[in-house]
Every structure is written in structure tokens, then in C-alpha cells.
Amino acid sequence: MSVSILVNLDVPDLAAAEALYTTAFGLRAGRRFGAHGVELLGAQAPVYLLVKAAGSTAAATRPRDYARHWMPCHLDVVVDDLDVALTRALGAGFTQEGDVREADWGRIVQIADPFGHGWCLLQFLGRGYDAIATAPA
Numbered sequence: 001m002s003v004s005i006l007v008n009l010d011v012p013d014l015a016a017a018e019a020l021y022t023t024a025f026g027l028r029a030g031r032r033f034g035a036h037g038v039e040l041l042g043a044q045a046p047v048y049l050l051v052k053a054a055g056s057t058a059a060a061t062r063p064r065d066y067a068r069h070w071m072p073c074h075l076d077v078v079v080d081d082l083d084v085a086l087t088r089a090l091g092a093g094f095t096q097e098g099d100v101r102e103a104d105w106g107r108i109v110q111i112a113d114p115f116g117h118g119w120c121l122l123q124f125l126g127r128g129y130d131a132i133a134t135a136p137a
Contacts, residue, residue: 005045007075010052011115012066014038017049020113024092025077043077066116074118082107082123089121104131 011017018038021027027047030039040047058064079085082100089111090096097110097118106125112118 007043007045007047009047009049009115009117010058010064011049012051012054014049014051017113017115020093021047021049024089024094066114068112068118069116071118074120076120076122078122078124080123082109082121085121085123086111089119094119105129 009017014035014037018029018040021040022029025043027040027042030041030046032038036051038049040049052058052064054066055063077085086096086100086109093114094111095114097112100107100109104126105128107123109121110118111121
């Protein structure tokens with residue numbers, strides 16, 4: 001069985017979101033879906049920006065809210081140089097949430113986009129996650 005992952009992000013403003021992600025992460029527009037969506041390419045998984053109005057139904061009966069919120073699932077962007085990537089993301093419109101932290105596997109910083117989504121920038125160093133990996137169960 002083959003599995004593919006697609007990343008779908010609800011956004012209230014397609015042009016603003018496209019400009020943000022192409023500038024911050026170097027993604028490029030692929031297919032367009034009228035005024036309601038765009039496919040961004042250049043990552044290991046395509047990112048689909050989908051226009052959904054604030055207040056429209058999101059999960060179950062909860063209305064969409066584009067204020068910063070906690071997400072049980074977030075996205076990590078692996079970069080070669082965390083400092084350069086952070087400067088680029090901040091310049092594009094992301095905000096930094098906390099300090100850059102260092103671990104045995106590398107460096108990480110949390111950022112947020114203007115649409116409420118949480119992200120992390122990761123820079124693997126040395127052996128990366130292999131430095132902390134344990135044997136399979």
C-alpha cells in the first residue's frame with residue numbers, strides 16, 4: 001500500500017496566504033482552483049491553501065477562527081540554516097513564539113502565521129534524530 005500526505009490549510013485570504021508561504025518557505029504555486037484554492041509545491045508534501053471564511057463551520061459545529069490557537073497537529077519545516085530561515089519567515093509575516101532552543105538532535109523555534117496556524121522551524125545537526133533514537137519495540 002502506498003500512502004501520500006497532503007497538507008491542507010484553511011485561510012481567509014488566498015492572495016495573502018500564497019504570498020506568505022512562497023516568500024517564507026520558497027514554495028511555488030502549482031495548480032489553481034479558481035478563487036478558492038492554490039496548490040503550493042516545493043516541499044515533500046504539497047500544501048493546499050483553501051479559502052474558508054471566518055465563522056464558517058470548521059470541526060463539528062465549531063466556527064472557524066483565524067486568531068492564534070493551539071493545534072494538536074502542527075507542521076515542521078526542516079531548514080539548512082535556522083537563523084536564515086527564521087529571518088525570512090519573520091520578514092514574510094510570521095511571528096516568533098519563544099526563543100530558539102537547542103537539543104541533541106539540532107535546533108528548533110516555534111513560529112505562527114497570521115491565520116492562527118502554528119509551525120516549527122527545525123535545523124538538524126550532527127546525526128539529527130538518530131542522536132536520540134531508541135531501538136524499535
